[in-house]
Amino acid sequence: MVPDIDVEPYLEAVVETARDVLGAGFVGAYAAGSLALDAFQPGRSDIDIAVLCRDQLSEAAKRELIARLRHGALPCPARGLELVVYTVAAARSGTPEPGFELELNDGAAMPFRQTLHPADRPAADGTFWYGLDRSILHQSGRVLAGPPASEAFADLAADDLRSLLVDSLHWWMALPGPTDDRPTAGAEDAVLGACRALVRYRYGEWLSKVDAGRQLLSTGYQPVEVIEQSIAARSGEPSPSSRQARAFQNGVLKDISTS
Structure with missing residues (x-):
């Protein structure tokens, strides 16, 4: 501990x-x-x-x-x-x-x-x-x-915010790492960081990564199990796999880019 x-x-x-x-x-x-x-x-x-x-x-x-x-x-x-x-x-x-x-x-x-x-x-x-x-x-x-x-500190204009959130997701997704289905240390941060980006974009509020994950769970955002696993990993449970994290980031990227 x-x-x-x-x-x-x-x-x-x-x-x-x-x-x-x-x-x-x-x-x-x-x-x-x-x-x-x-x-x-x-x-x-x-x-x-x-x-x-x-x-x-x-x-x-x-x-x-x-x-x-x-x-x-x-x-x-x-x-x-x-x-x-x-x-x-x-x-x-x-x-x-x-x-x-x-x-x-x-x-x-x-x-x-x-x-x-x-x-x-x-x-x-x-x-x-x-x-x-x-x-x-x-x-x-x-x-x-x-x-x-x-x-x-001034806030960003809406178009600039969206552009930077998209840039951040592309950056995270370009990081090298395994591509299999084994639990991957750090994958939970990728998932929860994407949660935070989506919550800020949709609801206009910055939350911590874990709170953003919980916010999306409360709305029924899918896949629930990947968000739940990422939150649990913050307390020492196994992380999701890099493949799961990448798929989740892709989904969030699509939601921010096309909505």
């Missing part, structure tokens, strides 16, 4: 570090992802944080912020930290483009990655994440410092 962890001191330390590095340019900080959607799971979840700055950052400021927030400098108590910094203008733009100043991924169970400019991010890694994350922040961002998240 993975013990519960207290992430609050870490969140406070990240905010304090960002304030120190950015000075008067610091505007706010927000917990995103599972922390925003009340679905943080010790041992499984990342700590997702978005920081807002007043103006574009210098190269020196970017590198100092990264150096001070690396896992070796400020140990992350979760799987890892996923930090993205935006200017106020980018956060409020509602653009589907990445638009970030920098991103940092690092942790005990997460490979180190730093990206100082959106153009430096490999296209194969997907650029849809940022617009979708800002949409989640607009709805549910947890304020660590700064103005309300609904004011700090």
